[in-house]
Amino acid sequence: MITITLLVENTARDAGMLGEHGLAWWIDTGTHHVLFDTGQGMALLKNAMRLGINLESTDAIVLSHGHSDHTGGLEEVLTVAKHATLYLHPRATEPKYTGSDHKPHGRRISVDFVEKNAFRLSAARVEVTRVPVEVVSGVWTTGEIPRINDFEDTGGRFFLNAAMTRPDPLLDDQSIFIPTAKGLVVVFGCAHAGSINTLGHIGNLTNHAPIRALFGGLHLENATPRRMDATMKALREYHPEKMGFCHCTGFQAMRKLWDEFPGKCVQTQVSSQFEFPD
Incomplete structure (x- = not known):
């Protein structure tokens, strides 16, 4: 049984759960535990405790990219997940900024703990790699x-600098x-590479296993509008059975996804849990 639980997300509905702009997923394979992203850092440990999830049992921590809403909780969780191996891309440690033409300087969206490689002093093991890895x-x-x-x-x-x-x-x-008997379960962080680029890449890695x-x-x-329409068209060609999109997807996109894929989209917020028997 594979169980995927959403520990951090922008929205929380159940009593005692905390929402924050960020993302963290708990993946339980029955024998191993993977934490995918860590949110901003305010909600992860509290939500895990509330849900009865023991982060001490974490075998692997994976960072989807270097933005603070996915890495901000890393320092704190490493004090608990003392035996976990940390996986990240080498460019996740670069300085990161976002901004608009209306402001002279960008807003920093990276964190010192990652940018300065301080995690190397805390993690039991660190794997910095550009290639696919079977983490458990x-x-x-x-x-x-x-x-x-x-x-x-x-x-x-x-941007990579404050001057943008x-x-x-x-x-x-x-x-x-995650390959299963009935097809692949895919979990995005923010899909900055593009969700369709990502699915195409996964297809090449898995001999185009079904989604x-x-x-x-x-x-x-x-x-x-062009990107939105092309994304919907490509997603239809993959025929996914279930979709739970959230965080940075956007309200307009969420509405369109629910309209385009009736019966396949599910609400996804803090404490949402999805099970895959095989």
Whole structure:
């Protein structure tokens, strides 16, 4: 039995749960535990305790990319998950900023603990890699994702410096996929590489195994109509059985996804849990 629980997300509905702009997933394979992202740091440990999830049992921690809403809780969780191996892309430690033309300087969205490699002093083991890795039996990272199609971009204005003169291609973006007997379960962080680029890459890695379920953020908040339409068309071709999108997907995109895929989209917020028997 594979169980996926959402520990951190923008919204929380159950009593005692905390919401924050961020993302963290708990993946329980029955024999191993993987934490995918860590939120901003205010909610992860509290929500895990409330849900009865023992973060001390974490075998692997995977960072989807270096933004603070996915890495901010890393320092705190490493004080608990003392035996976990940390997996990240080498460019996840770069300085990261976002901003607009209306402001002279970008807003920093990286954290010192990651940017200064302080995690190396706390983690039991660190794997910095660009390639796909099986972090525990049956749970894989995508590694760096090729940017193939002509309609997807990083989903926003992201930079490597405060002056906003060096665009960040976010090559550190990666997702997780889990092969099951009925197809792949894919979990996105923010899909800055593009959800369709990501699914194409996973297809190449798995001999184009069918897609069973999709979860996570798609970063379609700023998507053009062309990108939105092309994304919906491509997703239809994958025939996913279940989709739980959240976080940075965007309200307009969420509405369109629920309209385009009736009966397949599910509400996804803190404490949401999804089980896959085989």
